[in-house]
Structure formats: structure tokens, C-alpha cells
Amino acid sequence: MSSNQRFCPNCLAQSESPNGVCEHCGFAINSYTVLPHHLIPGSLVKQRYQVGRVLGEGGFGITYVGRDTVLNLKVAIKEFYMAGYVNRNHDASATVFATLSTHQNTFTRNKEKFLSEARVLAHFYEEPGIVGVRDFCEENGTAYIIMDFLDGVNLKDYLDRKGRLSPDEAVALLMPVMRSLQRVHADGIIHRDISPDNIMVLEDGRTKLLDFGAAREVSQTDIKSLSVILKPGYAPEEQYRSKGHQGPWTDVYALAATLYRCIVGVAPDDSMERMYRDLLPAPADTDAACPIAISNVIMKGLAVRQPDRYQDIGTFLTDLEQALRTPDDAALAPDRRSVPGSGAGSAPRAAAENGDHTVLADAATGYTVLADAVPAAQPAAAPAAPQATAKPEPPAPQKPAAAPVQPKPAAQPIPKTDAAPKTGTDTAPKADTAPKAPAAQPEQPAAPAQPVKPAKSGKSGKKLPLWLVILIVVAVISVIGAVMSLSGGSTSSHSSAASGSSQSTSASGSDQAAPDSSAAASGTDLRTVALNGTSYHLPMPAQQLLDAGWVFEDAALEDQTLAPKDDLIYIALINEYGTIDISLTNSSLNTLPLSECTVTMLYVAEYSFNDNYLEQTGNQLVANGLTLGTSTMEDAQKVYPDAQSSGTTLTVESSDAKLELGYSGDVLNSVRLSADAAAQGTAAPDLSTVSTERPAEYGDETFISTYAMPDFTIQSSVLSSGIPLLVEDLTNIGWTIERQPDYLPANSVAYVYLRYDVRSTLKIRAANYTGNAILPQYGIITGISFGSEALHDDQMATPDLQLLYQDQPLAQVGQSTKSDVQAKLLDLNMATEEPFDTQLKLYPYGDDGRSLLLNFDQDNVLLSITVNCPFPMYIYNYESEEAAQ
Incomplete structure (x- = not known):
């Protein structure tokens, strides 16, 4: 900027300083560089607001210091500017233009949302905890919001400078923001971008929430937009999903995360990582000296699964205020995360002491973020009665015909990919019970470790000693060699089927018909499974399963309803033999009882499929000839030659369905089938209702x-x-x-x-x-x-x-x-x-x-x-x- 600048772009006062340093505020005028896509200092918006220097810039806009020339007030001017979608060269024109013709519609649509948000927020002018919107307009091919100028620093910089806060200080500092946001929610608006860098701490100690606007309603189908909305550590899991159910609880999570950062000194772990295995310590279990009651309230606000969270800021504030009055009340909002090894009588803090808060993941995204980076849990080992150490035998290739009941291997299902819990009650998720082992059985070799559903016993698996691992490997090699010699050098147990035999022996030892790979490849129906001899075609009405004798494990769900477009994921159904999980959606126009909703996902794991106090086996699942508990991975590859393999999981996808087959060793031990609700043929709503x-x-x-x-x-x-x-x-x-x-x-x-x-x-x-x-x-x-x-x-x-x-x-x-x-x-x-x-x-x-x-x-x-x-x-x-x- 030249030295003859007649006003300072920082304080917008007249400046005649010969050395280019503002005599009013000390700003180095000559050193300020105006980038080509920024408005030139001195420009006017709406012929009233004078533009100064850039205060900040993000993916959705540029914020300038400004001056209201009518009232002679300092203001902030926010310009809607979608980086990557639009451009401007101020030497030619102040007008913003789309970089590609395909970007114009996206930019125009979101500009209207930007203005719509401004219109609404203008009603909240001078709400104590929200930056005031004074004016807004369209100009230069884009839109502008004129806001009160706030003299202070954002909370992120404030914490970097001051360090972490006491719980009382943190709650008091954020209270104006939370109370104002409660009133905004009452008008149907959610912020969706709360974090320390969007909260301003003024010089007098007041706080105000910034950046209501474009990020709230930008289409999540745009990857560029989505990446800006998400703030790792502060965004709940539903913001990662294009159809995630968002509401006041979304802002509650971000507020709780901000309180956590203020008190503990670090941001919480990313919610998508916590969905798979929740290792986040509660504030009370850190060195932050946070009372248990305040810690509990924050952790309930940070619940990964939306139904476990506070559903509105009002109840969140009520519990926070109660926690400030009774900081030692451990019964207030106890930590109910599912924790291996924590029994019904465990104290609330046992979860953090255990260090593993396992929450199996949702994912409309199709995978769990960083799941591969999390150490896999060891299979649960049942305690054996005191006895002389038995020398383990190598695993036999076949099951004996009349063998005594063996301990079931620890569950190794496909990780669940939906975040919400079984809903209907506010109780802690049930721990899963590992099967009992006979007292006199020798220790069995552990199956390869992989992501597992939390074991009900809570016992961690024992590591095998090195000598035992070597012995098992040698024995397995010997058995494979013997099988190869008997089958003419083929490692496949199905070679006889290829030569015309009608029977084949699977690696697990049970006899079953060999799949016809050519017929399977051309004619398999991915969305159909047989459950206890009855064929089911997803998606389907839940009533079909209820008519077959399955009931909701949680009796309260029998009277629960589901609003249109809403869903419940991983609901347990039980019969006299065991448990399955389903997800439901309401694709109708009316609120429906769960029995009338549509099943879009069926998940069956062998360890819970036949898990009853009499140890009876009465449930059976077959998917295109593949039987849970007996079929091998080789069987599946014959049925689905194009299946994608990922370690112990095979995945098959079509345009409207997805089948995931999980294996323990070489035996099928979990099946997850999901189907698009539109495949039911009810995508068009029934207007007769x-x-x-x-x-x-x-x-x-x-x-x-x-x-x-x-x-x-x-x-x-x-x-x-x-x-x-x-x-x-x-x-x-x-x-x-x-x-x-x-x-x-x-x-x-x-x-x-x-x-x-x-x-x-x-x-x-x-x-x-x-x-x-x-x-x-x-x-x-x-x-x-x-x-x-x-x-x-x-x-x-x-x-x-x-x-x-x-x-x-x-x-x-x-x-x-x-x-x-x-x-x-x-x-x-x-x-x-x-x-x-x-x-x-x-x-x-x-x-x-x-x-x-x-x-x-x-x-x-x-x-x-x-x-x-x-x-x-x-x-x-x-x-x-x-x-x-």
C-alpha cells in the first residue's frame, strides 16, 4: 500500500503520516498487502460501510474491519466468498465470479442461505452471547453481513495465552454463549460450528459466539463444504454423515467439547475415532482437578451416540448448574459408556480407569475413521479351574462327531457401522456375556485378533507364550501337508466337488453342498437371507420378524414410535435361543410404531445368535448357501468371486445393498446385510395417508x-x-x-x-x-x-x-x-x-x-x-x- 494512503486500513482514521505508520493506532500502513481477491481498502459496501483490512479468511468468507460512515462506528464486514468456487481480481473489478459454470449454482444456492441466516440472526441483535448483526445486503455479485466489531481475542488464543481454566471459570466464561444459543435453538436454528476459534473473549471478559452463517446449511454433498464444517474434536459423529440427524444435541456436543478443552487443556479425541474405541478420559480422571459431577455432565454432553447425549441445551445447563452446587455428586449424569470389565456395580469412574470405552461405529460413510490405527482387542478367555497344565494339541481339521461342548471363540464380528445405540431407555448399554468354558478343557489357541464387539465377561484374553505359538504353527503346517497329500496336492477341501462329487467337507468339519460358482455369480440375490428356514428380503417391514417370534429385547420399544425420515440403528431382537440386531427407518409421511417401520439392516454374530441359559442351538442363518458358523471364506469366494477382501472380512456390494461377511479363522462368524430403503419400492410417498x-x-x-x-x-x-x-x-x-x-x-x-x-x-x-x-x-x-x-x-x-x-x-x-x-x-x-x-x-x-x-x-x-x-x-x-x- 502506498505511503500517500489517506486513511489507515486498520483503524480507518485519516492518516497523513509521511513514514507510512498510522499516527492514531501505530499500524504499518506500507507493509499491508492487499491480495487480488480481497476488496481494496476504502471500498464502500451499500454506499455506507467503508472496507478496511482483512481480519480473517476461511472457506466461506472474508471478514474485514469496517466503518459505518453514517453512524461513524467501527464494524466488521463479512463477505460471502466460497474459496475454490469463486474468484475476483480487484484490479479489474470488485465483482465476484464463479470459477466454473458448474460452480455457479452451488455458490448462488449457498449465498441465499447465507443471507437467510443473516435475516434470522438480525432478530437476535444484542443477544448477550452472540455477535450482533446490524445489516446485510447483496453487492459485487456476492453478499455481505455487517456485524458489531468485537475487540478481543478468540477463545483458542485466550486459552493458549492463559492456560487451562478451573471448572468454575470455564462454565462462567461460556454461560452467556450457552444461554443465548438456547434462545436461538428455540427459533429452530443450530450453529454446527462451535469451537474455541468461533468464540470471542472480549476485553471486559464477556464472550460472544461468532460465525452463524454459511456453514450451517451448506449442502454436505460438496466435499469442499463438508471439510470446512467439520472441526475435529468438536464435531459429533452425525456431522460426518450426509444424512446424520442433527439438532440442538449437535451443538451440545460442541459446547461440551469446548468446556473439555478449557478444563483439561486439550481438545477431546475425534468423535469418529471414539465410535470404534472410546479412550477419552473424563476430566475427573485427568490432572485437571475437575469435580466428579461437572466431569459427568461434560461427558454426557460428549456422548458419541446422539440418544445418550443431552438433547437440548436447557437440560445441559440445568445439570451444569446443579454440578456447580454439588460438585461431589457422583450420581449426577453418571458416565454410561460401554466399558469392558465394568460390571453393574462399577463406579462411574471405573470406565476411565479401565481405559477402554468401546462404542461400535456407525457409518453412512462406509467405514470407521482411523479404525485400522486402533489396537485390536484380544479375545476374551474364560477362566479355567485349577488343574495340571495340559499340553495343547494342534487344532483338528474337523469337529469330532460327539465332542463335549467347547468354549465358543471370542466374538470377532464385522465392526458395526452405525453410531446410535439401542434406544428406548436411558440405561447403560448391556455388556455382552462371553460363553462359559468347561472347567477341564485345555486352553484353546487364540483366533487372530481383530475388532470385536465388547465381550460380556469383561475378561481380557491371555497372550500365548512364544513356545506355544511355535508349536501350534508347526502342527498346523503338518496338518496342511497331510491334507494336501490325501487330496492329490490340492489345498482345497472342495476338490471333490469340482470332479462331480455332490458333497464337500468344509474346513470346519461339517458337510454341506458346494456352491455352484457360475450360477452364484450370475443369479445371487444379495438382499435375501434365510433366517430359521424363512426367507427375508431387505428392506422389509419389521413386522415380518415379529410375526416369526422375534421380540424387542428392550420391552419399552414395543410402544415407541418413529417420526418420518428418522431411523433407529442396532436395535436388538431376541428369541428363546439368542439375539440379532436390526436398523429401522420410517420412509412414510406419518409417525409410525416401530413394528410398521422398515428394516434396512440385519446384523447377526455367531457368539450371540445362539446364546441362552440352556445352551440350546435353534437359530440358523443362511445367505446364498453360506451358513453362519460353518461356511468358510473359500465357500464365500466361490459364491461371490468379485468380493473385496480386507483381512478377516469379505464385502460384496450392489447398487442398493451391501453384504459384509466376517470370519474367525476361516469360519463365517458374522453377517451384516444392509439395503437402501428405496429398494423396497416405496421411495414415492403414499399420498393417501x-x-x-x-x-x-x-x-x-x-x-x-x-x-x-x-x-x-x-x-x-x-x-x-x-x-x-x-x-x-x-x-x-x-x-x-x-x-x-x-x-x-x-x-x-x-x-x-x-x-x-x-x-x-x-x-x-x-x-x-x-x-x-x-x-x-x-x-x-x-x-x-x-x-x-x-x-x-x-x-x-x-x-x-x-x-x-x-x-x-x-x-x-x-x-x-x-x-x-x-x-x-x-x-x-x-x-x-x-x-x-x-x-x-x-x-x-x-x-x-x-x-x-x-x-x-x-x-x-x-x-x-x-x-x-x-x-x-x-x-x-x-x-x-x-x-x-
Whole structure:
């Protein structure tokens, strides 16, 4: 930058310094370099906001210091700039342009989301724990948000400088952020990018959360976008999955991770690593001197599996505050992670002392991150009765016909690839029980170690001594040599089948028909398995398994329902002989009982398939001729010649299904079959289930007391209605619908676009709080503003609007003053707050998502009234579905 610069790009004051150093702030003006894609200092946005130097830059935007030339205030200017998708050369023009034509749609779509987020956050201006949004606009081919300038450092730098904090300090520091975020969640917004570098610590000690915006709703189908959203250590597992179920619990995880960093001094392990084996020590088990109660609350907030976590910030805060009052209360939010070796009576801290919190992984991603880098667990060894040491014999190639019951090998299934636990209760996951070993059996050779499901016994396997390993290897080589000589040099036990024999002996010793590899290769149905003689074709209704005698292991699930588009993964079903696991999804439009949902995954492991107190064997699984517990890997390779091998796992995939076969030694000991729910032929929703009448719930007093504001009425020359409004309340007074979904699924919200005339348009959110799909006209409007003029997409011009409480006037747009309204509210003893000087927020029924926001002008005259209702967590994005089609 030249020395004749007339203002400083740092403080934006006039500068005539001959040496290029600002006489006001000491900034070295000459040393500041303006990169080609940055705006030139001195540029104006909206002909009002003067641009200074770059404060920071990320994958979604560039933040500049700025000055409001009208109010002469220092501000921060955030420019939407998707690195890799757009470019600019400021010497030619300030306009941003897409680098490729294919990038334009992605950039435009996410720019609109950036602006939409700004519009919403403008309602939270001066919320204590959130950076204030003052203005926003579109210009230079992109978009801008004007925010309050915060003088301080981010929490990451603050901690680097100060070191770790005491638990009391950490909670107090983050409390404003957590309380403000609780109010934001009530309006249906989640942040999804909370971490120490997005929290600003001001000079006076206050904290504010930054960067609401593009990262929240950017399409996760874009790898570039996804990589920016994820913050290792602070992002829960659902953010790694394109269809991960996200909500307030997603931000709870990030807040708990931030507290962990403040107190322990390091960020938590990445959630995807913890899914496979959770080795994260609780704060109480580090040298951070964290009381057990606070430690427990943080660890519950950091639960890998979403249902184990706090579901909202309110309950998280309640327990945090209780933990501060009773720091030694170990019974508060105890650590319930599944830990090998921790029995029912284990103390909460036993998990960390054990050092292994095993959580088997989900993965819509298809694999567990860094799973191969985690040391494999040793198989569990059953304790033997005291006896003389027996010299082990080499493993026999066949099972004796009438051998006594042998101890089952420790489980070595395919790692589960879904993160959520068996849901329905808030109890700890059950430990898995290893089979009992007879007292007088010699120690068996251990199977090759690989990822295992937690063993119920909790006993760790013993290492074989070196001499024993050598002896076993020599014996196995001898046996193989003998078999080769008997079979004419072939190592395959199926050579007789190739020459016409109808029987073959598997390596496990049981007789079964040899698969016809040519027929299998051309005609196998990947999605079909036979369970106890009955053929099942995934995906399928859960009722088919229930009709066959399987029941939910957790009886509470029999009465549980599932919302549309939701799923439950790894639910245990049991019969008299053992256990299987399934995953369920609801692909309908209505809330359904689990029995009516669709099975999309079936997982069977040999060690739990026939595991009962009588040691009876009555369950059998066969997949295209491959039998669990007897078939060999060679058998599978004949059936699936193109299967992908990964150590002890064979994987077969088609366009709509995936089969994973796990082996212990050479014997099939686990099967995991997953299928796309769309393969069921029900991808197109059944519109006959959509209710075409006004929901009966609207006449139910309990429903109204939960979602409506029965004491309030709004009246004007064009509109008279109770609160909340329905979409049809607007169409009844002349508004026409320009765009809407065909239906609103149960417990969902979607955008509806309306127009009155060329100047009057509305973009509103219509919610369905019922358990059945309804027509959009019956949707409850979750957020709408009424004012003297339409300033936003969700604001309706009603200059003579009056708000009544129990039929008595409370406030009128354009007439009532703030002091008048406050006096009436004082008489009504109604809970209120002042987000800032020109606002009053009313909570008539407590902080349950229902609120009224009154905005006043500089003369304290009422400008507008905003009605807010509870926000369903499922957003039905029918617009993206239309675009995909």
C-alpha cells in the first residue's frame, strides 16, 4: 500500500503520516498487502460501510474491519466468498465470479442461505452471547453481513495465552454463549460450528459466539463444504454423515467439547475415532482437578451416540448448574459408556480407569475413521479351574462327531457401522456375556485378533507364550501337508466337488453342498437371507420378524414410535435361543410404531445368535448357501468371486445393498446385510395417508396449550386471528400461494411462499406438530412479523395491527410506546426480557419456544410484532428434492 494512503486500513482514521505508520493506532500502513481477491481498502459496501483490512479468511468468507460512515462506528464486514468456487481480481473489478459454470449454482444456492441466516440472526441483535448483526445486503455479485466489531481475542488464543481454566471459570466464561444459543435453538436454528476459534473473549471478559452463517446449511454433498464444517474434536459423529440427524444435541456436543478443552487443556479425541474405541478420559480422571459431577455432565454432553447425549441445551445447563452446587455428586449424569470389565456395580469412574470405552461405529460413510490405527482387542478367555497344565494339541481339521461342548471363540464380528445405540431407555448399554468354558478343557489357541464387539465377561484374553505359538504353527503346517497329500496336492477341501462329487467337507468339519460358482455369480440375490428356514428380503417391514417370534429385547420399544425420515440403528431382537440386531427407518409421511417401520439392516454374530441359559442351538442363518458358523471364506469366494477382501472380512456390494461377511479363522462368524430403503419400492410417498381435513388436534386443549397462544389475538383492518396463525388464515384474506410442498410430513416444518400483490410477498415456515402428514394449508406458521411496513421476507405490512391479551388491548403498531406496554405487562406479571433498548420479548408461558417480540423505533413507538412458535426439528426441504429430480 502506498505511503500517500489517506486513511489507515486498520483503524480507518485519516492518516497523513509521511513514514507510512498510522499516527492514531501505530499500524504499518506500507507493509499491508492487499491480495487480488480481497476488496481494496476504502471500498464502500451499500454506499455506507467503508472496507478496511482483512481480519480473517476461511472457506466461506472474508471478514474485514469496517466503518459505518453514517453512524461513524467501527464494524466488521463479512463477505460471502466460497474459496475454490469463486474468484475476483480487484484490479479489474470488485465483482465476484464463479470459477466454473458448474460452480455457479452451488455458490448462488449457498449465498441465499447465507443471507437467510443473516435475516434470522438480525432478530437476535444484542443477544448477550452472540455477535450482533446490524445489516446485510447483496453487492459485487456476492453478499455481505455487517456485524458489531468485537475487540478481543478468540477463545483458542485466550486459552493458549492463559492456560487451562478451573471448572468454575470455564462454565462462567461460556454461560452467556450457552444461554443465548438456547434462545436461538428455540427459533429452530443450530450453529454446527462451535469451537474455541468461533468464540470471542472480549476485553471486559464477556464472550460472544461468532460465525452463524454459511456453514450451517451448506449442502454436505460438496466435499469442499463438508471439510470446512467439520472441526475435529468438536464435531459429533452425525456431522460426518450426509444424512446424520442433527439438532440442538449437535451443538451440545460442541459446547461440551469446548468446556473439555478449557478444563483439561486439550481438545477431546475425534468423535469418529471414539465410535470404534472410546479412550477419552473424563476430566475427573485427568490432572485437571475437575469435580466428579461437572466431569459427568461434560461427558454426557460428549456422548458419541446422539440418544445418550443431552438433547437440548436447557437440560445441559440445568445439570451444569446443579454440578456447580454439588460438585461431589457422583450420581449426577453418571458416565454410561460401554466399558469392558465394568460390571453393574462399577463406579462411574471405573470406565476411565479401565481405559477402554468401546462404542461400535456407525457409518453412512462406509467405514470407521482411523479404525485400522486402533489396537485390536484380544479375545476374551474364560477362566479355567485349577488343574495340571495340559499340553495343547494342534487344532483338528474337523469337529469330532460327539465332542463335549467347547468354549465358543471370542466374538470377532464385522465392526458395526452405525453410531446410535439401542434406544428406548436411558440405561447403560448391556455388556455382552462371553460363553462359559468347561472347567477341564485345555486352553484353546487364540483366533487372530481383530475388532470385536465388547465381550460380556469383561475378561481380557491371555497372550500365548512364544513356545506355544511355535508349536501350534508347526502342527498346523503338518496338518496342511497331510491334507494336501490325501487330496492329490490340492489345498482345497472342495476338490471333490469340482470332479462331480455332490458333497464337500468344509474346513470346519461339517458337510454341506458346494456352491455352484457360475450360477452364484450370475443369479445371487444379495438382499435375501434365510433366517430359521424363512426367507427375508431387505428392506422389509419389521413386522415380518415379529410375526416369526422375534421380540424387542428392550420391552419399552414395543410402544415407541418413529417420526418420518428418522431411523433407529442396532436395535436388538431376541428369541428363546439368542439375539440379532436390526436398523429401522420410517420412509412414510406419518409417525409410525416401530413394528410398521422398515428394516434396512440385519446384523447377526455367531457368539450371540445362539446364546441362552440352556445352551440350546435353534437359530440358523443362511445367505446364498453360506451358513453362519460353518461356511468358510473359500465357500464365500466361490459364491461371490468379485468380493473385496480386507483381512478377516469379505464385502460384496450392489447398487442398493451391501453384504459384509466376517470370519474367525476361516469360519463365517458374522453377517451384516444392509439395503437402501428405496429398494423396497416405496421411495414415492403414499399420498393417501395425507390428512385432507383440519387436524383434530387443533381442537384438543392439551395440544393448543403446547403449540398455540390461546390468550392472544391479533386484529387489523385486514386480519383478525388467534395465535398462532395457519397458512389458510392468510389465503382466506386474499394471499395466494406461489410455492409450497404437496404435504407436510408429521412433526416437520417447510417453507411456503405467498404473494398479495407485486409489492407484498411472504416467505413463511409452516409447521406440522401432529403425528400424521397434513396439507400445507393447515400448517401452523412458526415465525411471522407484522409491522408498519414489510422489511423482511417474513414480515407482513399491517400498520393498524393491534395485539390483544384476553380480549384486552395490549399494544398497537404505530401508537403504543414501550413504557405503555411495560406498564401493562407489569400488571399482568408476564415474563419479559429486553434483548436491547428497542425490543421487548414476552414469554407468556415460560421459555418453551412460544414468544412475542415487540420492536420499537428510536422514539420508542411500536414498529412491529413478531410471533414465534416452537420449531420442529425435522426440516422438510422439498425444494432440494425437487432440484434433485
